[in-house]
Amino acid sequence: MEPAAVSPNALPDDVPGIIEAIRDELTGRFASAADDLAATTLRDDPAYASLITRTELSQRIHRNLCQALTAVTQHSQGLPIDLDDALSTGHRRVQQGLPLASLLHAYRRGGRLLWEVVTEVVAEREPEALPTLLPVVSVIWDVVEQITDAVAESYRQADAARAARDQVRRHALLDALLEGTGAAGLASEAAALLGLPERARYAVVVLRADPAGRPPSSDPGFPGEASGVRILWRIRADGETGLVHLGDRPVETLRELLAPHAVRAGVSAAVGALSEVGRARWLAELALRTCGRTSPKTALLDERLPMALVAAQTELAGRLRTVVLGPVLSLPPDDCATLLSTLEVWLTSSGSMSAAAQRLYCHRNTVANRLRRLEQLTGRSLTDPAHIVESSLALTAVQQLTPTAAVRSRAS
Numbered sequence: 001m002e003p004a005a006v007s008p009n010a011l012p013d014d015v016p017g018i019i020e021a022i023r024d025e026l027t028g029r030f031a032s033a034a035d036d037l038a039a040t041t042l043r044d045d046p047a048y049a050s051l052i053t054r055t056e057l058s059q060r061i062h063r064n065l066c067q068a069l070t071a072v073t074q075h076s077q078g079l080p081i082d083l084d085d086a087l088s089t090g091h092r093r094v095q096q097g098l099p100l101a102s103l104l105h106a107y108r109r110g111g112r113l114l115w116e117v118v119t120e121v122v123a124e125r126e127p128e129a130l131p132t133l134l135p136v137v138s139v140i141w142d143v144v145e146q147i148t149d150a151v152a153e154s155y156r157q158a159d160a161a162r163a164a165r166d167q168v169r170r171h172a173l174l175d176a177l178l179e180g181t182g183a184a185g186l187a188s189e190a191a192a193l194l195g196l197p198e199r200a201r202y203a204v205v206v207l208r209a210d211p212a213g214r215p216p217s218s219d220p221g222f223p224g225e226a227s228g229v230r231i232l233w234r235i236r237a238d239g240e241t242g243l244v245h246l247g248d249r250p251v252e253t254l255r256e257l258l259a260p261h262a263v264r265a266g267v268s269a270a271v272g273a274l275s276e277v278g279r280a281r282w283l284a285e286l287a288l289r290t291c292g293r294t295s296p297k298t299a300l301l302d303e304r305l306p307m308a309l310v311a312a313q314t315e316l317a318g319r320l321r322t323v324v325l326g327p328v329l330s331l332p333p334d335d336c337a338t339l340l341s342t343l344e345v346w347l348t349s350s351g352s353m354s355a356a357a358q359r360l361y362c363h364r365n366t367v368a369n370r371l372r373r374l375e376q377l378t379g380r381s382l383t384d385p386a387h388i389v390e391s392s393l394a395l396t397a398v399q400q401l402t403p404t405a406a407v408r409s410r411a412s
Helices: 015-021 023-044 054-076 084-096 100-125 127-133 136-179 183-194 253-258 274-289 305-312 314-329 333-348 353-360 364-378 385-401
Strands: 199-208 230-236 239-245 264-267 271-273 298-300
Touching: 015 023, 015 054, 015 100, 015 127, 023 054, 023 100, 054 084, 054 100, 054 136, 084 100, 084 136, 100 127, 100 136, 136 183, 136 230, 136 239, 136 274, 183 274, 199 253, 199 274, 239 274, 253 264, 253 298, 264 274, 271 274, 274 298, 274 305, 305 314, 305 385, 314 333, 314 364, 314 385, 333 353, 333 364, 333 385, 353 364
Parallel strands: 264 298
Antiparallel strands: 199 239, 199 264, 199 271, 230 239
């Protein structure tokens, strides 16, 4: 009868017995070897040196060596090895901030040390057993590989979970800053977690879809870093909001960054601290509400303050529209549009009837007659600065609050 086939990885039957016979001496030597390895590790790896004492690391290495020795015996008997300690170590080192490379390097050093001590003791106690023990090297490295794989997988899972929690926390803090909810109390934590200075020049930009209905997008991203600004984005169903760290760059930089993108955007004035970002977001929303409806454009708040004032007080703006321009709005649609268009072009022509006439393709007297009729209908004189301000704000209210009556300039 032919003998049963033996696996090339199988160990002789007396290997576990040899290990057990020298276990006590191995354990004793492990203590000294672990202390030496702890000293070497702390000398060579600053990450460990900043995290753990020599005594604590020595005890941990000694424990790992003893567990690995038991695992070699179990593996040689076809039993599964216990990886619970390796799994908990991977998780714990993530919480402590130890780099994975440092952790795995230490475990591999421990594997080499285990083999060195085992062969040293066997050579001294039972040199005739060395030929039998030599095949164990493959088992030792198999055990070390299983342990390091378990440590690495546990580390990666814990690191991914921590990164996910940190991301959720960053988003929550960014939302709190943008919404202005408890921002003063959260500013320090937000600065640390978002990597931003607590006091610096910030602005907020709010994006909305273009008139064709395409969603706004900061992807692949505006070249903020290259332009000296950093933008942190939050994406919502109706658009995107960006917290902008301006540094020493002017707010106008954002117009240049946004120009190539088909978006409607509102940009706040600069504020001086993270705790003021909530107010900046509100200002950016106001600026956005002043954007024209016919084409994508960027609205900087400080360039649209009268329009933003109307947008901020819609109830009063509606009243202003009715009181000042109510009689004009009551006219037939064509007459109303003609008078409002003339008023708009005249205002944007610095009050020049000749310039307005050129833009409207009509005679100067036609412009004068239309403006005179506006004065009669509204009771406001267009030579009185106060009345001009009223008329201008009322026209803005019409444009913002009455889309169907929006003025369409016939300027070229």
